Amino acid sequence: MLNVCLIGAGGVGTCAAYVLEKSMRCHVTAVLRSNYAVVQKEGFDIDSVDHGQIRGWKPHRVTPSLSSATTDQPYDFIVITTKAIPELAASLIPGLKPLITPSKTSLVLIQNGLAIEEPFASAFPETPVLSGLSMIGSRTTSPRTVFQEDPDQLRIGPYYHHVDSLQKSTQLDAARLFVETYSAGLSDTKSGAECVLAEDIIAARWRKLLWNGSFNTICAVTRMSVGEVLSSPGRTTLLEPAMREIAAIGTAAGYGDTVSEDVVQFLLHDTPDSSPFRPSMLVHLEKGQPLELDVILGAPLRVAREKGVSTPVLSQVYELLNVVQWHLLRRQTP
Amino acid sequence: MLNVCLIGAGGVGTCAAYVLEKSMRCHVTAVLRSNYAVVQKEGFDIDSVDHGQIRGWKPHRVTPSLSSATTDQPYDFIVITTKAIPELAASLIPGLKPLITPSKTSLVLIQNGLAIEEPFASAFPETPVLSGLSMIGSRTTSPRTVFQEDPDQLRIGPYYHHVDSLQKSTQLDAARLFVETYSAGLSDTKSGAECVLAEDIIAARWRKLLWNGSFNTICAVTRMSVGEVLSSPGRTTLLEPAMREIAAIGTAAGYGDTVSEDVVQFLLHDTPDSSPFRPSMLVHLEKGQPLELDVILGAPLRVAREKGVSTPVLSQVYELLNVVQWHLLRRQTP
Incomplete structure (x- = not known):
C-alpha cells in the first residue's frame, strides 16, 4: 500500500482523498483544520456525479494538524489541495519538512494558477514536485458535505525543476505512479472521469x-x-x-x-x-x-x-x- | 415675485426650493414624481445645518409632472436638480418646451459632472443656460425627509453657449439675478452657506x-x-x-x-x-x-x-x- 498525506479537504481535496482510497492501493491521512472534529465524528457525505451518494465516509486517518500527520511508514505522496495563496504555501512549508522522506516522497499540487510550484521546488529541491490541474466542479456545502457536479478530470505532470541531482525520469516515474493510482480509483466510474499524465503541464x-x-x-x-x-x-x-x-x-x-x-x-x-x-x-x-x-x-x-x-x-x-x-x-x- | 420651476426634489433640489422660497422673492413650483402624493399631503421635513429643523414644509406649488407645471405667469428660472444622466436629460427636454418663454426663462442646472449643459443648450439655443455646482452634503432619508450635513455652497455661472442671438450680457445678468435671489434665501444663515457667481464655471x-x-x-x-x-x-x-x-x-x-x-x-x-x-x-x-x-x-x-x-x-x-x-x-x- 502507498502512503498518502492530503492537505486541504475542500471540494477538490475530499474527492481526491476518496478516489485515492477507492483505488485500494493507498492509505490516506487527511490533514483537516476547521472541520477536524466533525469529520472525525461523522465522516464526510459526498454527492458525486462520479461516485453517487456516499454517507459518513472517512479517510484511513484524519489528523488536526501537519505536526500530528507524521507516520512510521514514509509518505509516497503529499497531496496539496488547499487554495493557491502564496502566504498559505509559505506557512505550510516548515510543517512539510518532517513529512518528506528524501528519495521516497513526492509532492503533488492540485491547484489553480501559474507558478504555484516555485515555492515548493525551492524549499525541497531534491523532491519531485508533481503539478496537477483539476476540472471537477465540486464544492463544500458544509464542513462535512461535498457536492460534485462535473466528472473528475485531473491532469498530472512533473514540474521538472532544474536540479542536477533529481533525474527527469524519477520525476516522470512519480507522476506515472500517481496517475495510475488515481486512475484505479476512477476505474468503475461511467461519467467520463479520468486522470491523465500531462507531460507539459x-x-x-x-x-x-x-x-x-x-x-x-x-x-x-x-x-x-x-x-x-x-x-x-x-x-x-x-x-x-x-x-x-x-x-x-x-x-x-x-x-x-x-x-x-x-x-x-x-x-x-x-x-x-x-x-x-x-x-x-x-x-x-x-x-x-x-x-x-x-x-x-x-x-x-x-x-x-x-x-x-x-x-x-x-x-x-x-x-x-x-x-x-x-x-x-x-x-x-x- | 420671480416664478421658478424646480425639477428633481432630492437632497439638493429640496434644499434649493426651500432657500429660493425663503428669499421671499420667488414662488417655486416643484415637479415631484414618486413622492408627489406624500409631499402634497404632509410636506417635507428638513433637518439642515443651515436652516435648522423644518417640519411639514411645502413649496408654493407641487405638481406631479412637467405637463401639469404650466403656468399663466412665465417662468423666470427652471432649475434642474435631477441626477445627471444623459437619458434623463433627453427625456426631460420635450416636456420643458412648453415651460420656456423666449427672452424670459433661463435654465439652471445644478448637477455633477462635465458637459451636462450641452443637450439643453442644443435643444434651447435662445435660452440662457446657467450651470451650477453644489457642495451641500444633503440627502433624502425618506420620500419626504431630507438631511443636510454641510453648509450649502453653490456656485452658479453662465454656460455661454455660442449663439449670435443670445448676448453674453443677457446670460451673465440671468446668472447674477439667480445668485442674488438664492443668496437672499441664505442671508439669515450662520453656518457658512453661500451662493456665488462663478464666471468660469x-x-x-x-x-x-x-x-x-x-x-x-x-x-x-x-x-x-x-x-x-x-x-x-x-x-x-x-x-x-x-x-x-x-x-x-x-x-x-x-x-x-x-x-x-x-x-x-x-x-x-x-x-x-x-x-x-x-x-x-x-x-x-x-x-x-x-x-x-x-x-x-x-x-x-x-x-x-x-x-x-x-x-x-x-x-x-x-x-x-x-x-x-x-x-x-x-x-x-x-
Whole structure:
C-alpha cells in the first residue's frame, strides 16, 4: 500500500482523498483544520456525479494538524489541495519538512494558477514536485458535505525543476505512479472521469489561465455571473481583450500553440450567455475569503513585465482586485 | 415675485426650493414624481445645518409632472436638480418646451459632472443656460425627509453657449439675478452657506471632477469607503494615477491652473484615512440606481480621446462601471 498525506479537504481535496482510497492501493491521512472534529465524528457525505451518494465516509486517518500527520511508514505522496495563496504555501512549508522522506516522497499540487510550484521546488529541491490541474466542479456545502457536479478530470505532470541531482525520469516515474493510482480509483466510474499524465503541464496551466485570468477575474470585479458578463458590453470591452492579453503573455512565454486564437474563440463561445455560473474568485469574494489573485493574475503579469507584453485591462483589474482582497483580509483580522 | 420651476426634489433640489422660497422673492413650483402624493399631503421635513429643523414644509406649488407645471405667469428660472444622466436629460427636454418663454426663462442646472449643459443648450439655443455646482452634503432619508450635513455652497455661472442671438450680457445678468435671489434665501444663515457667481464655471467643474473622477469612481468599483481606499494599496496604484489622469485631461482642455499638482496634492491629503464617507456613485450602486457615469467619466474620457491624453486607469474603471451600470439597469427592467 502507498502512503498518502492530503492537505486541504475542500471540494477538490475530499474527492481526491476518496478516489485515492477507492483505488485500494493507498492509505490516506487527511490533514483537516476547521472541520477536524466533525469529520472525525461523522465522516464526510459526498454527492458525486462520479461516485453517487456516499454517507459518513472517512479517510484511513484524519489528523488536526501537519505536526500530528507524521507516520512510521514514509509518505509516497503529499497531496496539496488547499487554495493557491502564496502566504498559505509559505506557512505550510516548515510543517512539510518532517513529512518528506528524501528519495521516497513526492509532492503533488492540485491547484489553480501559474507558478504555484516555485515555492515548493525551492524549499525541497531534491523532491519531485508533481503539478496537477483539476476540472471537477465540486464544492463544500458544509464542513462535512461535498457536492460534485462535473466528472473528475485531473491532469498530472512533473514540474521538472532544474536540479542536477533529481533525474527527469524519477520525476516522470512519480507522476506515472500517481496517475495510475488515481486512475484505479476512477476505474468503475461511467461519467467520463479520468486522470491523465500531462507531460507539459505548464502548457495546460496557460490554457486554463485563458479562462481564469479573464472570466474569473472580471466576474469577481463586477460581481456578476459568467452569463451576465457575456451578455453585457463587457464581453467586448473587457473579457475579450483580457483573454487576448493572457494569450499574448502565454505566447511570449513560449506557449503560443496552447493559447492560440482558435482556443480563445472556443472559450469565448463555449459558454452560453444564460450561464448563471459564479466562478471561484467571485464565490471567495462573496464569502469574504482570500482570492487566488497572485497565482491567477499576479504571476502572469510578472511574466508580462519580464517579456514586455502590454496588459492594459489585466493590470487595472489586478490592482482593483488587490484592493478588494486587502479589504477582505483587513475585515478578517480583529 | 420671480416664478421658478424646480425639477428633481432630492437632497439638493429640496434644499434649493426651500432657500429660493425663503428669499421671499420667488414662488417655486416643484415637479415631484414618486413622492408627489406624500409631499402634497404632509410636506417635507428638513433637518439642515443651515436652516435648522423644518417640519411639514411645502413649496408654493407641487405638481406631479412637467405637463401639469404650466403656468399663466412665465417662468423666470427652471432649475434642474435631477441626477445627471444623459437619458434623463433627453427625456426631460420635450416636456420643458412648453415651460420656456423666449427672452424670459433661463435654465439652471445644478448637477455633477462635465458637459451636462450641452443637450439643453442644443435643444434651447435662445435660452440662457446657467450651470451650477453644489457642495451641500444633503440627502433624502425618506420620500419626504431630507438631511443636510454641510453648509450649502453653490456656485452658479453662465454656460455661454455660442449663439449670435443670445448676448453674453443677457446670460451673465440671468446668472447674477439667480445668485442674488438664492443668496437672499441664505442671508439669515450662520453656518457658512453661500451662493456665488462663478464666471468660469467650467473650470470649477474640472476642479470638482478631480475628486469625482477618482475617489467617487474607485470607491464604487471596489465597494469601499473613501477612508478604506485611502488606507489601501489602491491609494498609490489607483487613486493617485486616476486623479493625475483627470488633471492631464483638464490641462489638455485648457484648465491647467485649476487642476494643478498643488490641487491634486491638497485633495489627496485633505481627507483622513479614517473617513467612512461613501461617495454618491457607491450609494447609487448599492441602491441599484443609475450611476452618473457618463458625466463623471464618459465626458472627460471623450475629451481625453480628442486631445490624445493617455488614461490607463480611468478607461478600465469606466468600462467596469459601465458593465456594473448595465447590470443595475437590466435588473430594474422587468
